[in-house]
Amino acid sequence: MIKAQVQPTATGAILFDAAQMPVAEEKWFQQSTDAHAAPDDAGGRGSVYFLDAPFGACVLRHYRRGGFVSNFNKERYLWSGRNRTRAFQEFRLLAKLHEAGLPVPSPLMARYTRRGLVYRADLITGQIPGSRTLAVRLAARDLDAALAIRVGRMLAGFHAHGLWHADLNAHNILVDAGGKVWLIDFDRCRLRKPAMSWQQGNLDRLLRSLRKLKAAKVLPEFESVFWHPMLAAYHRSLSDRYARGGR
CATH class of the missing domain: 3.30.200 (Phosphorylase Kinase; domain 1)
Known part of the structure; x- marks a missing residue:
């Protein structure tokens, strides 16, 4: 503690x-x-x-x-x-x-x-030992559906808790040596009542950062292999959490 x-x-x-x-x-x-x-x-x-x-x-x-x-x-x-x-x-x-x-x-x-x-x-x-950012993983073409699912579930956990991230981007998502996904850089972030409007805004910001890194050019199957599986896991995780009546 x-x-x-x-x-x-x-x-x-x-x-x-x-x-x-x-x-x-x-x-x-x-x-x-x-x-x-x-x-x-x-x-x-x-x-x-x-x-x-x-x-x-x-x-x-x-x-x-x-x-x-x-x-x-x-x-x-x-x-x-x-x-x-x-x-x-x-x-x-x-x-x-x-x-x-x-x-x-x-x-x-x-x-x-x-x-x-x-x-x-x-x-x-x-420090999170042995970690690499999502941006580095993208540059190395090391993104797949399994990682996408873990990222989606991680983001859903934060959003269900009410965390609005001021700068959600591919540099602020880390994957450690064991495959666990982390979120960093909480300057100006705050806790809010969960609402799809700001949650979608966070996701849109992440997508813009990936597009800025030319995700579709680096990984032509980016949307089908990573982005869509991530969104599916995100929404499924949120639905499961709300169905259980809590975070």
Whole structure:
């Protein structure tokens, strides 16, 4: 069970899992020689680094802005209170999803550093060993109906729980060495009342990301081998869950 505790720092605070460490050390947020950059395919808008710590293999992500605003503001966010910082919100959402048994990385530490009316943020989560993104699997033409079914069931589990993903794309779906499917990058995500309108919007976003990766060109049978089996498994899983009267 995750035991979230807040530890003040000289310039902000760290939210950490006290079940994994007695105190939170700021040194783990430094891009030290012990950390190495993730591949470009890591997805998301943050700077991502892998590192080894006493509490396990981890992923460090520094929050960065996206879109037009990133041209003049790459990493600063407007301060509106500790609990509304991007890192603290993502940590707490991850904790809820993790406790619900959903396939997400375990939240370990979240930090913000404040200066006046702006702040910067970082998040450290557990690493998923031996995993590859759906985008990498696509590039390797390593997609099939069996994987499609697992992806569909995974997405249905999150949607039944009410998780709206702000950036559902092929880079944020991981498949580990054992074939288990995971979801990552919960910045700006939130829990909502399940509704097919926003759920379909999530699926449409995923399809757009796959098309952007030229899925039909890389894998000519993409729709019949992967996309349609995934949708069928997704809807079947949702129907089964609702028929049982719960998540």
